[in-house]
Amino acid sequence: MNTRLFRIFLFLSLLISGFGNSYGQDNSVLKINKADLLQGGRGFQRLLGDVEMEHQSSLIFCDSAYFYREENRARLFGNVRIQDVEDPITTTSSYAEYDGNTKLAKLRRNVVFTNQETTLYTDYLDYNRETNIATYFNDGRVVDSTNVLTSERGVYEVNLERITFRKDVVLVNPDYTMKTGNLVYLTVPKTSETKGLTNIISKEGYTLDAQKGSFYDTQLKQFRFYDGIVETEESRVKAMELFYDEGEAYYEGKEDVRVLNKERQVEVFGDNGKYWEDRKYSLVYGNALVRKYFETDTLFMTADTLISHDSEADTAKYLLAFRSIKLTKTDLAGIADSLVYNYSDSSIQLFQDPVMWNQKSQISADSMVFFIANEELDRVYMKDKAFAIMTDTLLNHNQMKGRTMTGYFKEGQIETLDIDGNGESLYFALEADTLTQGVNRILSANIKLTFQDGAIRKANFGIRPDGQFTPVQKIDEKVSRLEGFQWRIDEKPNREMVDAWRKPVEIDPEAENLFNEPDVKLEMPTEEQIREKLGNPGLKPVKKTLVPTKGQLDF
Structure with a gap:
């Protein structure tokens, strides 16, 4: 058949197949738009060269394809690209399977899923166009204008602009790196929410840890931690619910709050608290407690409300305490209504x-x-x-x-x-x-x-x-x-009174931290690699000889 006759035959074949695919059927039928060569086979058609297919609002491109007309599905090979003409979604891969009935695309190897500024990279992706949900497994990476997120498994709900990452989740942006086991990321407001253990290291080396999950706005740079700890070079702040505004260097804690000033070796506890890191100013209230560390002793003090200020000026370095003041040390105890502790000269003023x-x-x-x-x-x-x-x-x-x-x-x-x-x-x-x-x-x-x-x-x-x-x-x-x-010796405070007021639960230095786990994963070699190694001199397999034991019979 000459070239001209072949082109006419191919045109008529495509026209007939297209007519047959669309006439008398709904728009869920998978159609062939073009191909350089069309071949028939048992139960399928083979499309070769510059293949273009169509299904509803999606155009499908690849180097070659197997088209199962009766089953309304196709297998796609080489430079696969599925492009939505209505939504800004494009998916590419080395291989894919597309089902026109279920609208499910299974993409494998070098998969790239793009939705405006968000791009997903993986080797295994199932994309359901009916629900507009993409599911990946065996490792994936999502990149947008601000963040890079990786995990072993994930679900991208395009309509909700929501991505759920599961197992070995790592989020990296210019300001910090986060590790957790479960994370939900909203791509439009760029917020992330984690479940369970969450560990973060900032670019300055600060650590932010949460045992019961967190919420973070990556644009506003605001964190919310549950059973969380924020530790810097100068301070450590902990609370059952801890809010942190990175731009304002502001902390706010609820329930079992504790603030440690490492330079002064003063730790403050309470039910609720606020801390301004730049000003080194903290407010703690609700069964408040101060623990001042010395080399060989510790001073404890209780109060309803505590205000601590540790600015650059020596005269402005102080701790204020109000109501129900009780303090105790090995050789010292006292009570008062209010108190001022000046860090500069280690003086304690008691009033009322x-x-x-x-x-x-x-x-x-x-x-x-x-x-x-x-x-x-x-x-x-x-x-x-x-x-x-x-x-x-x-x-x-x-x-x-x-x-x-x-x-x-x-x-x-x-x-x-x-x-x-x-x-x-x-x-x-x-x-x-x-x-x-x-x-x-x-x-x-x-x-x-x-x-x-x-x-x-x-x-x-x-x-x-x-x-x-x-x-x-x-x-x-x-x-x-x-x-x-x-003689008021019965009012003299002691450690039992302090513990009854508030007994701090000590921070576990051995608590689990995902950054302590190695990043390198050992992968099993493939059978081909094993055979290659065994083929080298000195690495031949040893053939075992089975020696029958007493009572065994040879057949």
Whole structure:
């Protein structure tokens, strides 16, 4: 057959086949538009060269195809391309099978699925044009203008612009890398939602982890973590529900909030909290707790509300606490209505009926400030209605009061006490620290007392002190008490009280993290590779000889 006759024959064949495919049938019939060569076969037609087929709103291109007319399906080979003329969706692959009845396209090897700015790469894709859902398995990669997402399996719901990634999910964009087991990504608003364990590392090296999933807006750069932790070089923030705005460097936590300042070694806990990273300013409220770490000791403090500020200026580095203040340390305890802790000089100011205990002493005043040096109480200053009580070796209560007091401590115990203004002192005279002789009561404008083990060893008084000694047999409650005396040891806080207020659950340093798992996967060699290796010298298979055991018979 000459060339001209062949072209006429091919044209008529296509025309007849096209007419037969469309006449008297609905538009679900798969049609042949063109091909360089058409060959008949058993139950199918073979199309060769520049093949173009059509099904509803889709055009199908490939190098060659098997067309099963009665079954309304085709097998497509080489440079396969399925293009939707109504929607901006194009799919390419090396091989595909297309069913015109179910509108299901099965694409294999080098599959590229494109929908506007979103492109999916995989080797195994099933695309249902009826539901407009593409499903991939055995690894896939989705790329848009902002992100690259990979996973072992995935479902792309085109109408909803939603992609669900499952198993070994990795999301990479210019600002961070995320790993999780299940992720739902909306391509239009560019938001992602994860289920279960989620781990993130930012480009600066910060980590963001969630045990119960997360939500992230990739354009607004806002995270929401559930049972989450955000850790930077300077801080660590944790909460059962944690919101983080990367642009504003702002955190907000709900339920079991904790904020750690690594430089200051101060950790704050509470029911709810807010933290501004740039300002280093935090607000925590609801059964709040402070844990200040020292090298050999830890200071605990409870409050209803806590405000922490750690700016660049030393004078602006402080911690404020309001209502229900209780603090305890190995050698220190105190209560107050409000408190200010200055980081610059390690001073703690207590307001509104503060009381502080230190081993054998109790001090109180309208307000007081004490200083910690080398992790121990160094000195204390008390203003207005200052009152100090020290117990001696016989548990007697030595008492001092005045307008202001300054106490100095050594190795955790009070060593000297200076009283200025309306000073009064009442102390028990002892014989060999084993027998009470009487009570000394002295009034003086200024008094300086020196102590040893809670007992007064030396007293210096101002001009014209007024003193009185009462022998032990005449001591009664009135004689043994200064006005305003209150021994409030029952109110002294301890660790049990702190734990009853809030007992932090420690963070597990060995918690599962997907970034700790190796990225390299070992793949089994193919049979061809095994045969090639076995064909090399020295790698021949060893033929085993079966030796029949006793009782076996050869046939």
